[in-house]
Amino acid sequence: MTARRVNPFPLPGWESTPMRPLRPWHRxxxxxxxxxxxxxxxxxxxxxxxxxxxxxxxxxxxxxxxxxxxxxxxxxxxxxxxxxxxxxxxxxxxxxxxxxxxxxxxxxxxxxxxxxxxxxxxxxxxxxxxxxxxxxxxxxxxxxxxxxxxxxxxxxxxxxxxxxxxxxxxxxxxxxxxxxxxxxxxxxxxxxxxxxxxxxxxxxxxxxxxxxxxxxxxxxxxxVGPLDPGDAQRFAEDRLTRHSAAGTFPRMSDDAIELVAKHCQSVAMLQRFLHGTYEHKLETGLGYTETDLVTVEDIRAFLNTRSRTGLGNGP
Structure with a gap:
């Protein structure tokens, strides 16, 4: 049986609204x-x-x-x-x-x-x-x-x-x-x-x-301030490790994390980039196994889509 492919970045209960903030007193x-x-x-x-x-x-x-x-x-x-x-x-x-x-x-x-x-x-x-x-x-x-x-x-x-x-x-x-x-x-x-x-x-x-x-x-x-050096990698690794038992998804290449860290000044922007990139790659149906990597090209493909749909410009 093929393992379910998942996006590792939504929060529990917020799967359909991935940009909602953490709310532990409620969840x-x-x-x-x-x-x-x-x-x-x-x-x-x-x-x-x-x-x-x-x-x-x-x-x-x-x-x-x-x-x-x-x-x-x-x-x-x-x-x-x-x-x-x-x-x-x-x-x-x-x-x-x-x-x-x-x-x-x-x-x-x-x-x-x-x-x-x-x-x-x-x-x-x-x-x-x-x-x-x-x-x-x-x-x-x-x-x-x-x-x-x-x-x-x-x-x-x-x-x-x-x-x-x-x-x-x-x-x-x-x-x-x-x-x-x-x-x-x-x-x-x-x-x-x-x-x-x-x-x-x-x-x-x-x-x-x-x-x-x-x-x-x-x-x-x-x-609370902008992201510090190392924050983007720390955040990404936390989410990727945390969801390792939830299903199948690719890891991130070092170059991809470096690109995200360069262009994300806030944790909200970081979540938007990471969730959006994985969702876009998941929707294409290609290269979404544990042996694959999310690359710089994947991030740029997501950002180009955002730009075409009027959601903003990327790097």
Whole structure:
């Protein structure tokens, strides 16, 4: 019986959407798929160190801000941090509830900070009810104020069931520093962790956030950057080795990895190149055995196809 030919680069559960980021709090199988590239491992280590035993979060609430260029792995890091907090809470006998509000804002119009926080608060309330995270009597009291963030958030810690703590994944801030400050200083509360990411906040803006919050609970600021030398090969080898029992696929030639490393600045671009190249080669039906190699010509053939279909230009 011929072994099944597979593309080794999709994530478990994300086979039909290969560019979705790792989400271990939702799909536990993703926990083992993190590769130490673009400084994300150091950032995760810093997060764990700064969070400590979760005492500050449980007493006062906490804000974590992840910065970096588009495609560098910010969302995957945010999701990893959320998953770690859920695990640490479980060790305390508590239930960590992750509410993903990153996509809750309309995309067809610009909103002010006030309008954005209202949308977040309103949709958060529905998710809190869905997760049975609120005390019944508190849910009734908060229902009438679900679109009034300054009334809901300050009462949220007390409204949660005793064993529940919240991890809120916020939409990327629009008016940047002012919006981040509002969550950290005005809307923070016990047992609530805010996680936000931004591709637009630079070093100076992050320093401004920290300065404005220096008399409050300090935010945790994490940064992930572009790929470092060796990251492309490390990522490719991880995925190829990990899927060795899933089916048949060719390895990558040294020249192919070198080409990918030369032209990929982010982990998202790396995933797009590698998954797309293997998918294109798989579709041709030629040279897709364990004894074959993915070559520079294979990568260029994929990129030429992308260029013809309007998906971008390659090297």
């Amino acid at each position: 536990p199988a993703h926990r083992d798929y993190y590769v130490p590239v673009d400084g994300a491992e150091d950032a995760f280590r810093q997060f764990r160190q700064d969070m400590g035993d979760l005492g500050v979060m449980l007493e006062y609430g906490r804000l974590v801000l992840v910065t970096g260029e588009s495609g560098c792995g910010k969302t995957a890091l945010v999701n990893r941090c959320a998953d770690w907090v859920v695990g640490e809470l479980a060790r305390r006998g508590m239930r960590g509830v992750v509410l993903d509000l990153t996509g809750c804002l309309p995309t067809d119009r610009e909103l002010s900070i006030d309008e954005r926080t209202v949308e977040v608060c309103d949709q958060m309330f529905d998710l809190l009810v869905d997760h049975d995270a609120l005390r019944p009597e508190a849910a009734d009291r908060l229902a009438d104020d679900r679109t009034v963030p300054r009334r809901v958030f300050p009462r949220l810690g007390r409204a949660l069931r005793e064993e529940v703590a919240l991890i809120l994944l916020l939409p990327s801030p629009n008016e940047l520093v002012d919006e981040v400050i509002r969550y950290a200083r005005v809307l923070s509360n016990a047992k609530v962790l805010f996680l936000a990411e931004s591709a637009y906040l630079g070093t100076d803006e992050v320093a401004d956030v920290v300065r404005q919050l220096e008399t409050w609970v300090p935010p945790i600021t994490l940064h």
